[in-house]
Amino acid sequence: MDTTDTTPIIPKPVKQKRFAGFRKSLTDFFASLYNINSFIIRFFKEAFLPPYEFKEIIRQCYETGVRSFTLISLTGFIVGLIFTKQSRPSLAEFGATSWLPSLVSIAIMRALAPLVTALIAAGKVGSSIGAELGSMRVTEQIDAMEVSGTNPFKFLVCTRVLATTLTIPILATYTGLISILGGFLNVYVNEGTSYRTYIGQVFDPLSFIDFTAALIKSIVFGFTIGIVGCYQGYNSSSGTEGVGKAANGAVVTAMFLIFIEEITIVQITSWFR
Amino acid sequence: MEKQKAPIDHKNAVIRVHGLKKAFGDYEVLRGINLELYQGENLVVLGRSGTGKSVLIKVISGLLQADAGTVEVLGQNIDQLTTRELQALRIRIGFSFQNSALYDSMTVRKNLEFPLVRNRRGIGRKEIDTSVERVLEAVGLAQTINQMPSELSGGQRKRIGIARTLILNPEIMLYDEPTAGLDPITCIEINELINEVQERYKTSSIIITHDLTCAKQTGDRIAMLLDGKFQREGSFEHVFDTDNARIKPFFDYNFIK
Numbered sequence: 001m002d003t004t005d006t007t008p009i010i011p012k013p014v015k016q017k018r019f020a021g022f023r024k025s026l027t028d029f030f031a032s033l034y035n036i037n038s039f040i041i042r043f044f045k046e047a048f049l050p051p052y053e054f055k056e057i058i059r060q061c062y063e064t065g066v067r068s069f070t071l072i073s074l075t076g077f078i079v080g081l082i083f084t085k086q087s088r089p090s091l092a093e094f095g096a097t098s099w100l101p102s103l104v105s106i107a108i109m110r111a112l113a114p115l116v117t118a119l120i121a122a123g124k125v126g127s128s129i130g131a132e133l134g135s136m137r138v139t140e141q142i143d144a145m146e147v148s149g150t151n152p153f154k155f156l157v158c159t160r161v162l163a164t165t166l167t168i169p170i171l172a173t174y175t176g177l178i179s180i181l182g183g184f185l186n187v188y189v190n191e192g193t194s195y196r197t198y199i200g201q202v203f204d205p206l207s208f209i210d211f212t213a214a215l216i217k218s219i220v221f222g223f224t225i226g227i228v229g230c231y232q233g234y235n236s237s238s239g240t241e242g243v244g245k246a247a248n249g250a251v252v253t254a255m256f257l258i259f260i261e262e263i264t265i266v267q268i269t270s271w272f273r
Numbered sequence: 274m275e276k277q278k279a280p281i282d283h284k285n286a287v288i289r290v291h292g293l294k295k296a297f298g299d300y301e302v303l304r305g306i307n308l309e310l311y312q313g314e315n316l317v318v319l320g321r322s323g324t325g326k327s328v329l330i331k332v333i334s335g336l337l338q339a340d341a342g343t344v345e346v347l348g349q350n351i352d353q354l355t356t357r358e359l360q361a362l363r364i365r366i367g368f369s370f371q372n373s374a375l376y377d378s379m380t381v382r383k384n385l386e387f388p389l390v391r392n393r394r395g396i397g398r399k400e401i402d403t404s405v406e407r408v409l410e411a412v413g414l415a416q417t418i419n420q421m422p423s424e425l426s427g428g429q430r431k432r433i434g435i436a437r438t439l440i441l442n443p444e445i446m447l448y449d450e451p452t453a454g455l456d457p458i459t460c461i462e463i464n465e466l467i468n469e470v471q472e473r474y475k476t477s478s479i480i481i482t483h484d485l486t487c488a489k490q491t492g493d494r495i496a497m498l499l500d501g502k503f504q505r506e507g508s509f510e511h512v513f514d515t516d517n518a519r520i521k522p523f524f525d526y527n528f529i530k
């Protein structure tokens with residue numbers, strides 16, 4: 001068996017009394033870092049080797065899109081609408097309400113669209129990946145797949161991670177457009193700006209870097225959601241409560257990582273401006 | 274109900290296990306298992322809950338890795354195989370899981386197709402359909418073809434699980450507690466199915482159970498797993514006939530004739 005061993009390391013209990021709790025959580029922490037790391041390495045080793053599971057990847061992309069579409073449409077629209085509405089008074093103080101479209105587009109493209117999409121997908125898609133794989137693990141469906149000659153890591157994990165990595169950028173673009181539409185509705189009602197003028201003003205302040213950064217961000221977020229959900233589910237402990245833990249862990253960990261990644265990428269792009 | 278004598282080739286072992294050890298943490302589950310499964314034979318492994326019966330067949334099928342000892346299946350040492358070779362070997366082994374392990378997002382038809390579609394690339398629709406119908410008929414559940422696993426009873430799920438392994442015409446069958454949690458009549462039906470599979474598909478099987486009716490009805494040979502080793506081995510009557518205070522209650526409790 002020449003695949004990377006991703007059997008989770010379960011640290012042995014430490015037998016000291018003092019600092020025992022602290023030590024245990026420290027070893028747990030590093031053990032899980034190691035485990036996640038080898039899980040990611042295994043993904044890159046297996047995902048790009050034939051046979052490719054195109055059909056299953058497409059199916060998973062569809063699932064990812066369908067699961068989060070309604071919520072993303074609603075949230076995206078409302079974010080755009082509310083953001084425009086709430087920003088107006090501050091700009092009005094300087095008599096600069098004509099800057100609203102630019103402000104909206106910068107806020108949405110640089111920050112809100114990828115972040116909102118990723119957080120919603122973490123809740124909707126990440127948790128269901130965690131629960132799905134978790135229950136497959138618990139009921140031995142993953143083992144059954146393995147003994148019937150299908151590599152479950154490739155078939156279940158690689159396809160889902162690739163699907164979220166591909167789909168989240170598309171969804172984020174969609175969120176951006178729908179928020180800009182929400183912003184337009186508010187601007188139109190208040191200032192009577194025409195659609196053409198609005199679109200011109202929206203895309204004017206955006207640079208190549210903005211688009212690239214948004215794209216990179218959503219790819220990273222998508223990968224994170226997929227890999228965390230799969231990791232939690234694939235390694236879920238036995239018992240029904242293991243499934244719940246996997247689903248919950250998938251959401252919490254993914255959201256936490258998404259914030260850290262957001263900050264890091266924002267910092268890096270600011271060096272390029 | 275007595276088992277017919279099966280044609281067993283005692284010179285030809287399809288599984289050889291030697292000195293197998295497996296521990297989880299500090300707990301040694303298997304402590305030196307030696308086992309030979311002969312061509313055409315039904316070997317029943319008896320043992321109480323938690324003695325490591327499931328662990329044993331998971332090691333044999335390469336789902337778990339042994340700490341020590343060798344496992345040879347169909348002439349190949351499973352520790353020394355590449356992933357690809359292991360996959361090729363596994364297709365020749367059928368594994369019926371303790372809780373059936375049907376894919377619950379797929380219908381019965383899709384469940385049965387899965388191993389076929391995955392392992393025989395380019396197989397035609399017609400051939401798939403005939404194979405599915407053939408194994409469904411073999412387990413007597415043709416009417417369930419479009420149902421979801423959640424709509425099946427425990428006994429039906431067991432049969433579909435067995436059908437799913439039969440579809441690849443395995444040479445070896447591993448049954449993990451085929452009768453656990455079923456009523457006595459369904460148990461007997463499953464036992465008959467196991468014997469039918471042995472006859473029809475010419476399989477060699479390991480049947481794991483703690484159900485004596487099942488052992489008696491399906492086993493050509495019985496091995497008693499206790500404290501991580503096979504303590505007694507042989508015909509049902511031979512294993513039964515003991516004064517060992519830890520084995521005897523096992524048989525008294527079930528008092529079968």
Ligand SMILES: Nc1ncnc2c1ncn2[C@@H]1O[C@H](COP(=O)(O)OP(=O)(O)OP(=O)(O)O)[C@@H](O)[C@H]1O
Pocket residue numbers: 297302320321322323324325326327328329371483
């Ligand atoms: N993946 C695992 N991690 C840790 N311990 C395990 C694992 N699998 C099995 N064990 C332990 O090994 C022992 C034997 O388990 P196993 O499932 O083989 O029992 P069994 O003989 O099949 O029992 P049953 O009749 O209840 O199915 C149990 O004590 C169990 O706790």
Ligand SMILES: [Mg+2]
Pocket residue numbers: 326327328371449450
């Ligand atoms: Mg068991």
